[in-house]
Amino acid sequence: MTIDTQKKAITLKNYVNGEWRTSTSVEIYDVINPATQEVIGHASYSTKEETEEAIQAAKEAFESGVWSQKTTHERSAILLAIAAKIDERAEELATLETLNNGKIKTEATYDIADAANCFRYYAGMILQPDGQTYHAPDNVQALIVKEPVGVAGLIVPWNFPLLMSVWKIAPALAAGNTIVFKPSEVTPMTAMKLFEILEEAGLPKGVANMVMGHGAIVGQTISESKHVDIVSFTGSTQVGREIMRAAAGNLKKISLELGGKSPNIIFADADFEAAVDYGLFGIFYGSGQVCSAGSRILVEETIYDAYVERFVERANQIKVGPGLDETSNMGAIVSEKQLNRILDYIEIGKNEGAKLVAGGKRLTENGLDQGFFIAPTVFADVTNDMRIVREEIFGPVVTIQKFATEQEAIRLANDSDYGLAGGVFSNDGAKALRVIKQIRAGITWVNDYHPTYVEAPWGGYKQSGIGRSLGTYGLEDFQEVKQINIRLNVEPNGWFPS
Numbered sequence: 025m026t027i028d029t030q031k032k033a034i035t036l037k038n039y040v041n042g043e044w045r046t047s048t049s050v051e052i053y054d055v056i057n058p059a060t061q062e063v064i065g066h067a068s069y070s071t072k073e074e075t076e077e078a079i080q081a082a083k084e085a086f087e088s089g090v091w092s093q094k095t096t097h098e099r100s101a102i103l104l105a106i107a108a109k110i111d112e113r114a115e116e117l118a119t120l121e122t123l124n125n126g127k128i129k130t131e132a133t134y135d136i137a138d139a140a141n142c143f144r145y146y147a148g149m150i151l152q153p154d155g156q157t158y159h160a161p162d163n164v165q166a167l168i169v170k171e172p173v174g175v176a177g178l179i180v181p182w183n184f185p186l187l188m189s190v191w192k193i194a195p196a197l198a199a200g201n202t203i204v205f206k207p208s209e210v211t212p213m214t215a216m217k218l219f220e221i222l223e224e225a226g227l228p229k230g231v232a233n234m235v236m237g238h239g240a241i242v243g244q245t246i247s248e249s250k251h252v253d254i255v256s257f258t259g260s261t262q263v264g265r266e267i268m269r270a271a272a273g274n275l276k277k278i279s280l281e282l283g284g285k286s287p288n289i290i291f292a293d294a295d296f297e298a299a300v301d302y303g304l305f306g307i308f309y310g311s312g313q314v315c316s317a318g319s320r321i322l323v324e325e326t327i328y329d330a331y332v333e334r335f336v337e338r339a340n341q342i343k344v345g346p347g348l349d350e351t352s353n354m355g356a357i358v359s360e361k362q363l364n365r366i367l368d369y370i371e372i373g374k375n376e377g378a379k380l381v382a383g384g385k386r387l388t389e390n391g392l393d394q395g396f397f398i399a400p401t402v403f404a405d406v407t408n409d410m411r412i413v414r415e416e417i418f419g420p421v422v423t424i425q426k427f428a429t430e431q432e433a434i435r436l437a438n439d440s441d442y443g444l445a446g447g448v449f450s451n452d453g454a455k456a457l458r459v460i461k462q463i464r465a466g467i468t469w470v471n472d473y474h475p476t477y478v479e480a481p482w483g484g485y486k487q488s489g490i491g492r493s494l495g496t497y498g499l500e501d502f503q504e505v506k507q508i509n510i511r512l513n514v515e516p517n518g519w520f521p522s
C-alpha cells in the first residue's frame with residue numbers, strides 16, 4: 025500500500041503468494057467516497073493472467089499442506105489473532121468502510137465488530153470434535169471425516185464490503201482451504217486492510233490471495249478455472265447465474281448468496297409503533313442496499329391508511345447525509361451507477377401508476393450536491409404485477425400494499441421469484457408462527473427485522489441462492505465429506521476362486 029501524497033489517495037495492490045503486487049494492467053480507476061465524490065484510492069482492473077497466478081499460488085499452497093495439514097489448534101490460533109487485530113483496528117476500519125461505501129459510521133462499526141466475531145466463532149468451531157463413526161456390517165469400523173475442498177474462489181459485492189468478505193474468508197480458512205478472493209471493484213478499501221491483517225497474523229504465503237478488478241475478467245476467471253474447487257459468491261441473481269454456468273466446466277461446488285425482494289407482513293393486531301419502526305428499519309438501514317431488506321410491506325386493510333400515514337411521517341424525519349456526520353440517520357448510495365438505477369426505478373413506479381407518498385428524488389440541498397443521496401421513498405397502492413414490487417431495486421425505496429386475510433398475505437408474500445427473507449408482525453403468537461412457517465424464505469423474523477447471528481444459517485430459497493453461509497452450514501460449504509472403512513479382521517474375502 026502506498027499513499028498518493030498529492031491527493032492522499034491510497035494505491036491498492038493485489039496480494040499474491042505473500043507479496044503485494046502492483047497490477048501490470050494499464051487500466052487504473054479511481055475509488056471514490058460516494059458522499060463527496062472525493063478520490064480515496066486508485067485501483068487497477070487486473071488481468072486474467074494475474075488472476076491465474078493467484079489461483080496457481082493458492083493451488084500450490086493447498087497441495088503443500090502448509091495450511092490444510094496444520095493442526096486445528098494452529099489454525100484456530102491464527103484466526104483468533106486475525107479477530108484481535110480487526111478489533112484493534114476497528115476505528116480505522118469503520119471509518120474507511122464509511123468513506124468507501126457511504127453507509128453511516130454506526131452501521132460500519134457494527135459490521136467491523138461482527139467481522140471479528142465471525143473469525144472468533146470459526147476459530148472455536150474447528151476445535152470441536154466433528155465427523156461420525158459407526159460399526160458397519162462385515163466387521164468394518166467406519167469413520168466419516170471432513171476435509172477442506174481445496175482452492176476456494178470467493179467473490180463479494182459492495183454493500184457490506186468487509187463483512188461479506190469475512191463471512192466467506194473465515195470459514196474457508198477455518199476448514200483448511202486456500203483462497204483467491206475478489207472484492208467488489210467499487211469497495212476494495214477495507215478488503216486491502218483485511219489482507220494486511222491476514223499477513224500480520226502469520227498466515228503462510230499463498231494461503232490467502234486477493235485480486236482486484238472487473239467481475240467479467242477476475243470473477244469470470246475464478247469461476248471457470250479448473251484449479252478452483254469451490255466458488256462462493258455473494259451478489260446479484262443475474263451474476264449468480266453466470267457463475268453457475270462458468271462453474272459447470274469442472275463441476276466445482278458453488279455457494280450463491282443472491283438478491284431478494286422480501287415481504288414484511290403487518291397484521292392489525294401488531295404493536296402498531298413497533299411495526300412502523302421495524303418497517304422503516306427493514307428498508308432504510310444501509311439506505312436499502314441490503315439483500316434482506318424488507319422492501320415489500322404488506323399491511324392488513326383495517327390499519328392500512330393509518331400505517332401508511334405514520335410510516336410516511338417517520339420516513340420524512342430521517343436525516344440523510346454523509347456517513348461520518350454523526351447526525352445522519354441514513355447514508356449515501358454507493359455509486360453513481362446505483363443512484364441512477366434507483367432513480368430509474370422511481371420513474372418506473374410512477375409510470376406504472378403506483379402512488380408516490382414520500383421521497384422519490386435525489387437530494388442535493390444542504391451540501392449534499394457532490395454526493396449520491398436519495399430521499400427515503402415510499403410507494404403506496406401498488407399491485408403485485410408492478411415491476412417495483414417484483415424486481416430488486418436495492419435502494420431506499422419501499423412499496424406498501426394492502427391485504428384482507430391471512431391467506432392473501434401469504435399468497436402475496438410468496439408471489440415472488442425471490443425467497444431470501446421475510447417478517448411478520450402480530451401479537452397473536454400462534455398466527456405469527458403459522459404465517460412465518462409458510463413464507464418461502466431462508467431468513468425470517470417475528471416482531472423483529474434484520475438482526476442475524478453468526479450461529480444461524482444465512483441464505484435464500486428460490487432465486488435468492490444456493491447453500492447457506494454462517495453457522496455450521498457455513499463451514500460445511502467449504503468441506504468435503506469422506507468415508508473411511510477399516511476392516512477389523514484382515515483376511516482374504518474369498519470372492520474369486522483362489
Ligand code: NAD
Nearest residue numbers: 180181182207208239243244259260263281282283284315
Ligand atoms: P454484482 O452481482 O453486480 O457483483 C458482485 C460481485 O460479482 C462483484 O465483485 C463483481 O465484480 C462480481 N462479478 C460481476 N460479474 C461477474 C462475473 N461475470 N463473474 C464473476 N464475478 C462477477 O452485485 P453488486 O451490485 O456488487 O451487489 C448487489 C447485489 O448483491 C444485490 O443483488 C444483493 O441482493 C446481493 N447481495 C446478496 C447478499 C446475500 O447474502 N444474499 C448479501 C449482499 C448482497
